[in-house]
Amino acid sequence: xxxxxxxxxxLKTYSQASGVKAVEIARQAEKVWRETGVLIGIxxxxxxxxxxxxxxDIPVYxxxxxxIDPGAHTGHIPPxxxxxxxxRGSLLNHSEKQIELxxxxxxxxxxxxxxxxxxxxxxxxxxxxxxxxxSPDAVAIEPPELIGTGIPVxxxxxxxxxxxxxxxxxxxxxxxxxxxxxxxxxxxxxAAIRLGSYGVLVASxxxxxxxxxEKMEELVEPFVEITRA
Amino acid sequence: xxxxxxxxxxLKTYSQASGVKAVEIARQAEKVWRETGVLIGIxxxxxxxxxxxxxxDIPVYxxxxxxIDPGAHTGHIPPxxxxxxxxRGSLLNHSEKQIELxxxxxxxxxxxxxxxxxxxxxxxxxxxxxxxxxSPDAVAIEPPELIGTGIPVxxxxxxxxxxxxxxxxxxxxxxxxxxxxxxxxxxxxxAAIRLGSYGVLVASxxxxxxxxxEKMEELVEPFVEITRA
Amino acid sequence: xxxxxxxxxxLKTYSQASGVKAVEIARQAEKVWRETGVLIGIxxxxxxxxxxxxxxDIPVYxxxxxxIDPGAHTGHIPPxxxxxxxxRGSLLNHSEKQIELxxxxxxxxxxxxxxxxxxxxxxxxxxxxxxxxxSPDAVAIEPPELIGTGIPVxxxxxxxxxxxxxxxxxxxxxxxxxxxxxxxxxxxxxAAIRLGSYGVLVASxxxxxxxxxEKMEELVEPFVEITRA
Amino acid sequence: xxxxxxxxxxLKTYSQASGVKAVEIARQAEKVWRETGVLIGIxxxxxxxxxxxxxxDIPVYxxxxxxIDPGAHTGHIPPxxxxxxxxRGSLLNHSEKQIELxxxxxxxxxxxxxxxxxxxxxxxxxxxxxxxxxSPDAVAIEPPELIGTGIPVxxxxxxxxxxxxxxxxxxxxxxxxxxxxxxxxxxxxxAAIRLGSYGVLVASxxxxxxxxxEKMEELVEPFVEITRA
Numbered sequence: 048x049x050x051x052x053x054x055x056x057x058l059k060t061y062s063q064a065s066g067v068k069a070v071e072i073a074r075q076a077e078k079v080w081r082e083t084g085v086l087i088g089i090x091x092x093x094x095x096x097x098x099x100x101x102x103x104d105i106p107v108y109x110x111x112x113x114x115i116d117p118g119a120h121t122g123h124i125p126p127x128x129x130x131x132x133x134x135r136g137s138l139l140n141h142s143e144k145q146i147e148l149x150x151x152x153x154x155x156x157x158x159x160x161x162x163x164x165x166x167x168x169x170x171x172x173x174x175x176x177x178x179x180x181x182s183p184d185a186v187a188i189e190p191p192e193l194i195g196t197g198i199p200v201x202x203x204x205x206x207x208x209x210x211x212x213x214x215x216x217x218x219x220x221x222x223x224x225x226x227x228x229x230x231x232x233x234x235x236x237x238a239a240i241r242l243g244s245y246g247v248l249v250a251s252x253x254x255x256x257x258x259x260x261e262k263m264e265e266l267v268e269p270f271v272e273i274t275r276a
Numbered sequence: 277x278x279x280x281x282x283x284x285x286x287l288k289t290y291s292q293a294s295g296v297k298a299v300e301i302a303r304q305a306e307k308v309w310r311e312t313g314v315l316i317g318i319x320x321x322x323x324x325x326x327x328x329x330x331x332x333d334i335p336v337y338x339x340x341x342x343x344i345d346p347g348a349h350t351g352h353i354p355p356x357x358x359x360x361x362x363x364r365g366s367l368l369n370h371s372e373k374q375i376e377l378x379x380x381x382x383x384x385x386x387x388x389x390x391x392x393x394x395x396x397x398x399x400x401x402x403x404x405x406x407x408x409x410x411s412p413d414a415v416a417i418e419p420p421e422l423i424g425t426g427i428p429v430x431x432x433x434x435x436x437x438x439x440x441x442x443x444x445x446x447x448x449x450x451x452x453x454x455x456x457x458x459x460x461x462x463x464x465x466x467a468a469i470r471l472g473s474y475g476v477l478v479a480s481x482x483x484x485x486x487x488x489x490e491k492m493e494e495l496v497e498p499f500v501e502i503t504r505a
Numbered sequence: 506x507x508x509x510x511x512x513x514x515x516l517k518t519y520s521q522a523s524g525v526k527a528v529e530i531a532r533q534a535e536k537v538w539r540e541t542g543v544l545i546g547i548x549x550x551x552x553x554x555x556x557x558x559x560x561x562d563i564p565v566y567x568x569x570x571x572x573i574d575p576g577a578h579t580g581h582i583p584p585x586x587x588x589x590x591x592x593r594g595s596l597l598n599h600s601e602k603q604i605e606l607x608x609x610x611x612x613x614x615x616x617x618x619x620x621x622x623x624x625x626x627x628x629x630x631x632x633x634x635x636x637x638x639x640s641p642d643a644v645a646i647e648p649p650e651l652i653g654t655g656i657p658v659x660x661x662x663x664x665x666x667x668x669x670x671x672x673x674x675x676x677x678x679x680x681x682x683x684x685x686x687x688x689x690x691x692x693x694x695x696a697a698i699r700l701g702s703y704g705v706l707v708a709s710x711x712x713x714x715x716x717x718x719e720k721m722e723e724l725v726e727p728f729v730e731i732t733r734a
Numbered sequence: 735x736x737x738x739x740x741x742x743x744x745l746k747t748y749s750q751a752s753g754v755k756a757v758e759i760a761r762q763a764e765k766v767w768r769e770t771g772v773l774i775g776i777x778x779x780x781x782x783x784x785x786x787x788x789x790x791d792i793p794v795y796x797x798x799x800x801x802i803d804p805g806a807h808t809g810h811i812p813p814x815x816x817x818x819x820x821x822r823g824s825l826l827n828h829s830e831k832q833i834e835l836x837x838x839x840x841x842x843x844x845x846x847x848x849x850x851x852x853x854x855x856x857x858x859x860x861x862x863x864x865x866x867x868x869s870p871d872a873v874a875i876e877p878p879e880l881i882g883t884g885i886p887v888x889x890x891x892x893x894x895x896x897x898x899x900x901x902x903x904x905x906x907x908x909x910x911x912x913x914x915x916x917x918x919x920x921x922x923x924x925a926a927i928r929l930g931s932y933g934v935l936v937a938s939x940x941x942x943x944x945x946x947x948e949k950m951e952e953l954v955e956p957f958v959e960i961t962r963a
Contacts, residue, residue: 060806060812066815092815093811095819118748119747119937120747121829122797123830127749128747132782138809143807143808146376147374148376148407152400174381176409177409178377178406180405180447218409286579288577288578289583291586322551323551323554324586324590326553326555348517348653349517349518349602350518350596351551352518353518357524360523372579604835610861632836632839635835635865635867638860638866640860672867
């Protein structure tokens, strides 16, 4: 099983984080990991998945997979081909790509059968508990109203993180909790850790940063502090 | 809160169980309830919902609701208008009408805020646990490969019912478990009860029966036996 | 074949135009039709479809149908049951309920086979032409950015109406053109007619009016004027 | 504008036509093109799109694009990133990836604005005419009931091809017609050409062939014959 990253960077389909820039950010993430020992994962857009996966040793995630096997499925993304492309896991049910419950369930199962790591997103404590019941490796809690705002969930809605954590543990204590939405600074990450998060899921903070390398250094620093302590 | 029926009859969009026939079956269900004391619920197609609800005193369920408030939503089915039509609850996420996890969650919340009873369908123990985390009044477990086959889940896959029951109780002990798919006889219902089901969800067994009244009498008999015992 | 109404009133899922209020507006529409001879159609929410259809002699439309026959389709709306409920046709592909091209095509065919009248919505001249190729009875052109604004398409975007009309005629001269979005006054209807519209599709102007009867009288007046001229 | 290929090879998500095998088939297609002058296009799965596009000079197509610009759209496929990956166009609305009419329309427009070539699939003459109204570069007619059967549409349903051709020309004479479904031999291609097809869309015939190079040679031969004649 792939260890769940402490920092998972979702590059979405941002133009400024695609193509050669996606590879560059992934290499910077790898460098930060080598320097700090804090595991970083990268989720590039699906068109860049293979080239990013071939460029780095840190885990690379698809942003979505369809609940199907390879075959006559024009335009779909089977987990098996995601694995063949070098990915180590996939996000599922991101608030920008919500899917049917049954599709989440089948995709989680298929990913795990292939040795890939499913990380399922959810917007509320209740839905975090629901997806935890499907036994993914991690649940990423992201209140969609905070995504892209720069208002960190760990500060604006600490109870959402705490309740999600409690709900997830109650249902399935083996599932790690990431928190996301609005996280832009080391300070936000520190707050997330204090609330019990295993790690954080970020997007624009890194993808749109003038200096993604420095930003990632800042975001993993709180995890370094934990290790030191 | 509406008590969860022991027997929930889904009329689907069967032509032979629509219009005046839907009302007739609902009245027969009401009669069986009066005679036996075993609560029966009816889920007619949405076009027949209001006329059925106006015709009987047993609880009537919508087959689906959209996760929205009334307003500019052409072609949708808001829970508030379902309530206004006289329904007492709604099925959600039937295997023939699967929806996004977030839509299930929002619809459950809206139904409960309106005093309506949400009953969420799921095809596997894992998904039963997942939807139980959303706190509906009941979860209806139906392996889709058995739906309409006449092979009862309570006999063909007793472990599915047992595991679902266990999974649901672990996540949320306040949620009742119905089991469905292939249930056509009192014997099948007895098996379901032995496995721990609170009640059963049936469709073609009643909707396509030459004598729905007798069929419902047969299907509730095991619940009468329990009461007597 | 049902004659296409000059004024088609979409009640959407507005609370204030549902239940007894839906029936009341339909009866007022019928009265205006009897007084003026201008045909008015009503599209209530699906839960109210049957009771509205049973209350009036003017054509009643579903707001949506699924491209299926009756059967094991929990939560769906088959054209055949819409017919059984007394409807004379259905809207399809409203901008608030957009569907796959193939579903529009199959639904149009099923409606026509049943003697029901399909009226397909489209937001642009190109898409008006596309749906005209499927031979519905009418195409309703509604730029979604104007829906509910009170800014009438017939005045804000006269070229959209004109280009749609031209495009529809080129593809299929037997298809009537309705125009909608932002139409709230007799003056707006007059502009629509001048641009070549056969009729108009309105929603909030009537559904939210303090006096739907007077509003409908105002909206059909331009059609009366044509007849007189 | 990219010239529409006479032979468009859809690799779907077949495992045996993914990864290095996708690149190999694309290079063989390029070789056949160089030897015969008949233009061949390749549509690999989206994970392989970039590596295939970088490997060959023949046009490479995405199997699907979403109707969006780059940005906060996790898990989606924006036309702009498809272009950046080196694709020259995209299939849209394949019967295995059907989308809303409005999404086809917006995607066609975005592709054309970017100088990419949209090829829209449709299963019937009516829907071929509908999508022709959206002015893609080509319409690919594929009755889904024949896909993967080896029964060629050009022989089993010649009237479907002829009626589609007529319908497309009537609506938009600038749109090329491809025909697909069940085409596995040069003989099938010859039949398609006789019916008026500009080219053919194939999948399993090449993707699952033990010798894709020879199969493509066979499939383009009828186009060579035309040029000679």
